[in-house]
Structures are given as C-alpha cells and as structure tokens.
Amino acid sequence: MAAADPSRQFVVAIDNGSQSTKVSIVDAEGRIHANARVGLRAYQSPEPGEVVHPDDDVWDSIASACRLALSRFAGDPSKIVAVGLCTIRFCRAILAADGHLVEPMLSWMDARVGLPYERTSEEARYVTTSSGYITHRLTGAFRDTSANYQGIWPIDARTWRWSTDAAAYRQTGMPRELLFDLVDPGDALGTVTDAAAKATGLPAGITVYATANDKAVEALGAGLRSESELVLSLGTYVSSMTIGSEPRESDAFWVNFGSSPGQFLYESEGIRRGMWTVSWFRSLLESETNGRASEVDGEHLYRLEARLNAGAADVPPGSNGLMTVLDWLAPDHAPHRRGALLGFDGSQGRFHIYRSILEGLAFTMADHAAAMESALDRRFDTVILSGGGARSDLMASIVANVFGVDVKRAEVDDAAGMGAAVCAAVGSGMHPSWDEAVARMVRHAPVVSPSLRGASDYRRFHRVHTELRARSHDLFEWMNSQLTD
DSSP: OOOOOTTOOEEEEEEEOSSEEEEEEEETTSOEEEEEEEEOOOOBOSSTTOOBOOTTHHHHHHHHHHHHHHHTOOSOGGGEEEEEEEEOTTOBEEEOTTSOBSSOOBOTTOGGGGSOOOOOOTTOOEEEOHHHHHHHHHHSOOEEEGGGOOSSSOEETTTTEEOSOHHHHHHHTOOGGGSOEEEOTTSEEEEOOHHHHHHHOOOTTOEEEEEEEHHHHHHHHTTOOOTTEEEEEESSSEEEEEEESSOOOOSSEEEEEOSSTTOEEEEEOOBTTHHHHHHHHHHHHHHHHTOSOGGGOHHHHHHHHHHHHHHHHTSOTTGGGOEEEOOSSOOTTOTTOOOEEEOOOSOOOHHHHHHHHHHHHHHHHHHHHHHHHHHHTOOOOEEEEESGGGGOHHHHHHHHHHHTSEEEEBSSSOHHHHHHHHHHHHHHTSSSSHHHHHHHHOOBOOOBOOOHHHHHHHHHHHHHHHHHHHHHHHHHHHHHHHHOO
16 A cells, blocks of 8 residues: 555545455555455345345445544545445445435335335335445435436436436336436535444545445446456456447347446457366365365465466466366356366366356357457457456466467556546546546556467367356256256
C-alpha cells in the first residue's frame, strides 16, 4: 500500500461480491492506502429454488469492511471526498416503507429473481436491487443506479430509465410506485447519514456515487475502454466482456449496462464454476498436505498455489494429452452436462492436472470469445485478465498463446473495487472524464505476449479440445438417460 500524503484526496471504493465485501481507500492515482475484506455468511435455502442472504448479511459485511479499512487508514479522514458503491448483480431486495428489509435479500441464484415479482407481505413497499438497498442504508435515499438493473425489471435498455410502456410493468409485476428513482453511473446517490456514519465509520455528509453491476464495474477497473479489447474475468464465474454503444441482440453474447453512461457491456457465455475448479483441485491437495480446512490457513493455500503454478510451468503444453471439460456446474440449457478429466495414461501427475484445468479454461473461453468476435464483426487484439486467476503468470502465458494476442493484467487484484473508485473520482470531479480517470488510476503489469512455438502448439490442442467438448455433450446426455428414470 502507498504511504499516506496529507495533501491528497481519497475515495472509498465498496465492492460487494458473492462471497465477501472488499473496501479500499484510493487516491487520484489509483494507489490503495488501506483496504479490508469481510466474508459473507453461507447462503440459506429455506425452500427448493430459494437462495437468500441470511438476516442483513450484505449490509453487515459492508459496514464491517468499511470500519476495518478506515481503522487501517493512516491519512486524514477529512480528505475522503466520496464513496463509490458497487454490489453484486441480479439480487432482489423487498423493503418496507421505511427502507428496512421485509425478508432476507434474494441472491442471484434464487429462482425468483428470474420471475415476475409477486407480493407476499402487506409490509412490502419497494422492490429494488442490492445496490438500491445499500444506497438507502448509506444515504436514506430511495435512489439507485440504473446500470444494476439486469433481468426481470421494467427498464428501457436504450434510455437507462423506467419504461414508458405500461405492459412492461404488468409483465414484471412491478408498478412504478414500487421502484426507486434512477441515476447514471458517476451520478450522486445521496450523502452518508449520521446513522450510516456511526455504523460504517465513513465521514457523515460525504457523497455516495453510483457505479453499475459488478461485472461492468470490474471491466472498468480492469481498464477496458476500447472495442478491440476483451476482459477475461477469472473468478468463480469466468466470463469475457467487451464494450459497445448499443443494446444489440445475439446468440453469441448478452448485453449488460456498462459502467459509464451510454456504454453497454457485451458478455459472452461463461463457465459457471471456472476458477472454482482450480480451488476444488487445490483443496484436495491442501487436505492431504495441511490437514486443515482451506479457510483456516489462507497463507498455506497461497503457497500451495504458487507451487502448483511453478510445477505446472514445467509441464509441456497439452499436459501430455490430459484435457479438462469444465462443466462442474452444468449450464441451465444443458443440465445433463458434467465435468471430466480425459486422457490419463499414467504419465501425468498433479501438475499435469492443474495445467490441464487452466488450459481447459482458456480453450473454452477462446471459443466463446471467437463467437462474440464473429457476431460483432470485430477482432480482439488484447486480452485483459482480471479476477483471482489473473495472479498466475502461467495462466497469463496460456491465455496469450491460446488466444494468440497480447495479455495485460491490472496491478490490483480487485478490479471491481478500482472501478468503483473510478466512478467516485469522476463523480466528485477528482478527474474530469472517464477516460482520464482510467488512464490515471488503472495501471497494468508488463504485457505477456504469445510465443511462436506456444501459439503453434496450442492451435492443435485447441482444435482437439473444442471437438472433445462437443462429443462429451452427447456422451453425458446418453449417460444421464441411462441413470435417470
């Protein structure tokens, strides 16, 4: 972290994700002066298809992470001028008239968020997103970012405002009076109330600025500003994203609101348990070598991951014929699919398996990116890696050779947090434009380029992997038909 300079101004970046909340205190040059991370509790499933955040867990984690980050901040709190708020997308919060939760917040995995709203409580007065709810807890305002409304909402994708079509409200079950007012990314949501300041440690009266959905904010914080660039997000859910100027329709991608006004995010098909598969394999080895649960000793896990990366770097491309099909969690449109490790012949060990998983991630996402290129009639000349998997030098090298283009990586692990900081910096006037804010605040590690030999080797293995995925689809469909009644 950078040393505090009393002349600097700072913004607080809140990044609430599926598993934890991260809070950073960032200056105008994108240097992090303090940060904290607080985990979320395990989801609850009171009924089949229902997945909720227990009690008031999202707000509690945000308040705790803010207090912890501020306790580590050596600078002058009066120099904190703004807050950027980013929360996970596709959640739904049902609020009473005074803004408190009527029921636990619905996770993005809850089946009800994909259905029209049905009122089940007389106390229910508002329906909003996770960001809308947290905005109210921070500011007291019934206001939200338009760019976090994905899925079943009566919103007009072209205007970024509530629809003017009465049918949209009937189809979603959400009359206008149930919904918050909307603002664009970079616009003010409100100011921190005295009650919120007491709960979070944030200075009372500072302005909270809107961001977008978490993937769009991650793309912004990774430095995505050109249509020739692709962000490959290596998290629990692996996805690839690029930007455009209109809400286009295609089978090759779906459209998100972007993280700056008027910009759209095109997102390819992804891998639902992407880097989770890496963690799964690592946990098998961790239980043998450490004898403790993964969460007990995070430093041990990082050392183990470093050893896996170092060992797998000595394995030749193609992992001696071992290939991984990454359907550990089957997609909704093909629930019969499963994950597989194929090609064992006795020559492979743990490092081959580890490298094969990384290669399977790269092969699969390269195919999804190619489909998006074809649909958009453009070519990507750079891949920007973000997420936890971007830390791996080996993964960066594999992606460069599989995609055949240069690979960049943001210097900070938390791209969504940096994106939230950029939104707050633009909104508060710390930087005059989105492009300048990204140029000043987002820095990348040295570029990783493909090698002639590596790219040539991977073209052959990539063709085999693509065909193998198609054939395994039929195999798993047959297997499922034999094992189910």
